[in-house]
Amino acid sequence: MTNHKKIISDLFHQYSDDIYNFLLYRLGKADVEDLVQEVFIRAMNGFDSFQGKANPKTWLYSIARNIAIDEIRRRNRRKWKSIIPFHFSHEPNTEETPEKVLQLTEENRELYHAIESLQSSYRDVIVLRGIKGLSVQETAEILQWSENKTRSTYHRAKMALQKRIGGATNE
Structure with missing residues (x-):
C-alpha cells in the first residue's frame, strides 16, 4: 500500500x-x-x-x-x-x-426537521459548528468563508432555528 x-x-x-x-x-x-x-x-x-x-x-x-x-x-x-x-x-x-435511521426522539425529531427547513448555508453552519462541534476556523475553511462571516451566519442560523422550534433551544 x-x-x-x-x-x-x-x-x-x-x-x-x-x-x-x-x-x-x-x-x-x-x-x-x-x-x-x-x-x-x-x-x-x-x-x-x-x-x-x-x-x-x-x-x-x-x-x-x-x-x-x-x-x-x-x-x-x-x-x-x-x-x-x-x-x-x-x-x-x-x-x-432519516428519523428511522437515527431513531430520533420526538424532541430530536423536531430539531432535525427545523434544521432541515433552514436555508442551506444556515444548515451547513449549524451542522458543522453546532452539531459536529467544529471551530470557527475549521468551519470557515470548509465553507470557504471568512471567520467573521462564519460567526455571523452561525448566529443568524441559531436565531432562525430558535424561531422554528419556538425558542426551545438555548445555544
Missing part, C-alpha cells in the same frame, strides 16, 4: 462516521454510504494537491460539502425530469427516512 493510500485509509477510519453524519444532516437521506465512499475516493485522487496544506478533517468536510452540493443538483434534475410530461419512468420510494 502506498503511503498516501495508507494515510487516506487512516483518515477514513478516523473521520468516516463524522462525514456520514454530516452528509445525512445535509442531504436528509439515509442513502449516503456511497457518498461517504466518494468523499474518500476524491480524497485519494486529490491527495497530491492536498499534501498537508489544510487540516485533514476540514479538507474532508470540504470534499463532503461539494459532493452534497453535487448530489442536491442531481436530485433536483431528477425531480424536474419527473415533472416533464410523457416521462413515464417511475422509481418507487423505498428509502428509509
Whole structure:
C-alpha cells in the first residue's frame, strides 16, 4: 500500500462516521454510504494537491460539502425530469427516512426537521459548528468563508432555528 493510500485509509477510519453524519444532516437521506465512499475516493485522487496544506478533517468536510452540493443538483434534475410530461419512468420510494435511521426522539425529531427547513448555508453552519462541534476556523475553511462571516451566519442560523422550534433551544 502506498503511503498516501495508507494515510487516506487512516483518515477514513478516523473521520468516516463524522462525514456520514454530516452528509445525512445535509442531504436528509439515509442513502449516503456511497457518498461517504466518494468523499474518500476524491480524497485519494486529490491527495497530491492536498499534501498537508489544510487540516485533514476540514479538507474532508470540504470534499463532503461539494459532493452534497453535487448530489442536491442531481436530485433536483431528477425531480424536474419527473415533472416533464410523457416521462413515464417511475422509481418507487423505498428509502428509509432519516428519523428511522437515527431513531430520533420526538424532541430530536423536531430539531432535525427545523434544521432541515433552514436555508442551506444556515444548515451547513449549524451542522458543522453546532452539531459536529467544529471551530470557527475549521468551519470557515470548509465553507470557504471568512471567520467573521462564519460567526455571523452561525448566529443568524441559531436565531432562525430558535424561531422554528419556538425558542426551545438555548445555544
